[in-house]
Amino acid sequence: MTILAVAEHDGTQVRSGAYSALTVARDLAKNSGDNVELLVLGSGLDSVAADASRFAPVIVADHPLLANPTADRYARIIANVAKARDAVSIIANSTTFAKDILPRAAALLNAAMAGDVTGYSVGNGELLLRRPMYAGAAMAVVTLSGQPQVITVRASAFPSAGPLDQPGERTVWNVDASTLPNHSEYVGLESRPTLRPELTEARVVVSGGRPFRTSEEFENYVGRLADALNGAAGCTRALVDAGIAPNEWQVGQTGKVVAPQLYVALGISGAVQHLAGMKNSRVVVAVNSDPEAPMFSIATYGLVGDVRQIVPELIRELGK
Amino acid sequence: MKILVPTKRVPSTDERVRIRPDGSGIEDASLAYMINPFDAIALEEALQIREQRGSNVEVTAIGIGNADFESELRTALAMGADRALRVDFDGCHDPWSVAQTLAAVVRREKPDLVLMGKQAVDDDANQAGQMLAGLLDWPQATFASKIEFVEPARLSVARETDRGLETILIRLPAVITTDLRLNEPRYASLPALMKAKKRPIETISCQDLGVSPEPKVRLVRLEQVTIDRTCERVADAAELVHKLRYEAKVI
Numbered sequence: 001m002t003i004l005a006v007a008e009h010d011g012t013q014v015r016s017g018a019y020s021a022l023t024v025a026r027d028l029a030k031n032s033g034d035n036v037e038l039l040v041l042g043s044g045l046d047s048v049a050a051d052a053s054r055f056a057p058v059i060v061a062d063h064p065l066l067a068n069p070t071a072d073r074y075a076r077i078i079a080n081v082a083k084a085r086d087a088v089s090i091i092a093n094s095t096t097f098a099k100d101i102l103p104r105a106a107a108l109l110n111a112a113m114a115g116d117v118t119g120y121s122v123g124n125g126e127l128l129l130r131r132p133m134y135a136g137a138a139m140a141v142v143t144l145s146g147q148p149q150v151i152t153v154r155a156s157a158f159p160s161a162g163p164l165d166q167p168g169e170r171t172v173w174n175v176d177a178s179t180l181p182n183h184s185e186y187v188g189l190e191s192r193p194t195l196r197p198e199l200t201e202a203r204v205v206v207s208g209g210r211p212f213r214t215s216e217e218f219e220n221y222v223g224r225l226a227d228a229l230n231g232a233a234g235c236t237r238a239l240v241d242a243g244i245a246p247n248e249w250q251v252g253q254t255g256k257v258v259a260p261q262l263y264v265a266l267g268i269s270g271a272v273q274h275l276a277g278m279k280n281s282r283v284v285v286a287v288n289s290d291p292e293a294p295m296f297s298i299a300t301y302g303l304v305g306d307v308r309q310i311v312p313e314l315i316r317e318l319g320k
Numbered sequence: 321m322k323i324l325v326p327t328k329r330v331p332s333t334d335e336r337v338r339i340r341p342d343g344s345g346i347e348d349a350s351l352a353y354m355i356n357p358f359d360a361i362a363l364e365e366a367l368q369i370r371e372q373r374g375s376n377v378e379v380t381a382i383g384i385g386n387a388d389f390e391s392e393l394r395t396a397l398a399m400g401a402d403r404a405l406r407v408d409f410d411g412c413h414d415p416w417s418v419a420q421t422l423a424a425v426v427r428r429e430k431p432d433l434v435l436m437g438k439q440a441v442d443d444d445a446n447q448a449g450q451m452l453a454g455l456l457d458w459p460q461a462t463f464a465s466k467i468e469f470v471e472p473a474r475l476s477v478a479r480e481t482d483r484g485l486e487t488i489l490i491r492l493p494a495v496i497t498t499d500l501r502l503n504e505p506r507y508a509s510l511p512a513l514m515k516a517k518k519r520p521i522e523t524i525s526c527q528d529l530g531v532s533p534e535p536k537v538r539l540v541r542l543e544q545v546t547i548d549r550t551c552e553r554v555a556d557a558a559e560l561v562h563k564l565r566y567e568a569k570v571i
């Protein structure tokens with residue numbers, strides 16, 4: 001039987017988080033003796049399929065009607081492939097792509113689902129999955145009944161899978177256009193261009209909180225320090241709500257979850273909803289004018305002071 | 321036009337959640353509760369749609385749970401919901417059993433739109449809306465930060481994704497799940513809350529609905545998460561950079 005890893009891609013390459021999901025898929029397959037296959041969906045997938053096949057056998061669902069990741073169509077195909085392959089589990093990296101599509105696929109398959117899994121073990125022949133709840137204040141251990149099991153994993157909790165010695169086989173999935181739903185029409189995607197690394201993949205993340213009152217100010221302090229450290233820039237909900245930073249930069253319970261080597265929190269109080277998105281970073285630096293700010297209680301290093309004074313000093317020191 | 325707004329009762333986001341020593345659940349005896357914040361946003365949006373489109377819009381808040389849920393349903397009435405409906409259910413939920421139950425409510429109520437939270441901030445699952453849309457074979461638009469009618473039964477929805485703001489068009493009936501930026505929910509005034517105390521809350525059993533919702537996710541145990549870092553205070557930028565370079569070796 002098959003463990004299906006659904007791989008998100010950028011039109012050319014598989015996104016790196018998918019390789020963490022593949023690590024989990026391979027590990028589960030090692031115990032159960034199942035096969036691992038990567039599923040890619042989209043339109044004009046030659047390059048993506050070639051990239052993916054370096055890591056596993058690939059099922060390619062390539063059709064103009066799949067040009068954009070609309071949940072209705074993607075979920076239908078994922079469910080059909082899972083049925084045809086008698087999949088025991090469907091695994092993906094926990095991004096908005098997977099959060100949008102996989103629960104819908106689970107419903108089509110009558111399947112149980114656990115999201116944001118950060119660890120697992122096997123006990124009494126059952127797969128015990130660990131996932132955070134209550135904004136990360138608690139870790140739940142859960143089991144899923146029935147088959148297939150749908151699982152999204154946090155990429156930061158698992159290493160990336162390496163390539164195979166020989167490329168995996170590529171299988172074309174015949175997309176029957178007449179059976180595809182037509183529930184939504186894709187209009188477009190608007191994002192703030194940035195040359196910085198993707199938040200969830202960066203080694204260093206510098207995040208800013210409420211003291212930054214305009215986009216320019218955010219750039220001048222948070223952005224510049226991020227650049228000095230070759231890092232990504234993130235922020236709290238406060239800045240996204242105020243329109244200072246785009247939503248895709250929000251770190252937290254309801255934004256992105258990051259676990260870089262170094263997380264620098266500039267003027268961030270340390271609300272549980274923010275901590276949920278960054279507390280597993282290896283080293284945390286807090287800079288805050290309030291010596292009592294809760295962020296200090298989870299920081300490795302703390303510096304009390306005004307971010308407007310300290311950030312330029314940090315940039316100068318880093319240049320030395 | 322009928323809009324259903326599923327509303328979940330969750331521990332207040334100001335509360336510190338503690339786990340029972342035996343790991344069976346949270347210490348819930350003295351907790352304050354609230355409408356799941358994303359559901360409050362969904363309700364606000366439904367009320368704004370009614371305000372824009374007039375009195376032929378009916379907004380119904382739905383809670384699936386025990387009698388305790390009535391307090392949040394009354395808050396929903398006080399905010400402005402036309403009706404409140406509770407599906408009596410006193411067991412464990414998961415997004416699957418919630419979606420099953422909501423699908424049955426939808427078959428009974430025949431709404432044009434289900435507006436709900438993208439995630440319940442207790443289980444943090446982010447699944448029920450997508451599962452409901454899948455079960456109904458309806459269009460879905462998740463993580464909405466803007467909803468506009470482009471035709472009487474056609475909506476443009478801006479969605480907050482990891483890659484940026486995506487816009488899609490969907491037809492009604494549909495399921496939409498809300499994100500934080502969609503609106504700022506109104507408060508229920510004290511007089512409105514007092515009045516809501518006297519309003520009826522319709523109650524139906526799962527049997528009436530013809531469902532026996534069974535969760536597929538079983539909680540084995542909950543563990544408290546603690547972070548054991550001791551913060552080392554540094555005097556200035558120079559010391560911090562030195563520590564990061566030579567002690568932590570992260571830069």
Ligand SMILES: Cc1cc2nc3c(=O)[nH]c(=O)nc-3n(C[C@H](O)[C@H](O)[C@H](O)COP(=O)(O)OP(=O)(O)OC[C@H]3O[C@@H](n4cnc5c(N)ncnc54)[C@H](O)[C@@H]3O)c2cc1C
Nearest residue numbers: 209210236237252253254255267269273274289290306307
């Ligand atoms: C349902 C829900 C979901 C949420 N999801 C998220 C989420 O995903 N991510 C998230 O981040 N938040 C989230 N929040 C919001 C969260 O609760 C906090 O409100 C938010 O994180 C606070 O942001 P902040 O630290 O920037 O602002 P504040 O809490 O206002 O803190 C600002 C800090 O800056 C310090 N400061 C001020 N001026 C200076 C200065 N000149 N120099 C140095 N320090 C200074 C202050 O001492 C203070 O500690 C959510 C809330 C809810 C209810």
Ligand SMILES: Nc1ncnc2c1ncn2[C@@H]1O[C@H](COP(=O)(O)O)[C@@H](O)[C@H]1O
Nearest residue numbers: 326327384436437439440445446447448
């Ligand atoms: N017991 C419940 N009663 C009513 N609505 C619920 C219930 N549980 C979940 N929901 C709805 O489903 C959404 C997503 O929940 P979840 O998938 O658990 O994160 C919530 O924001 C609510 O709108």
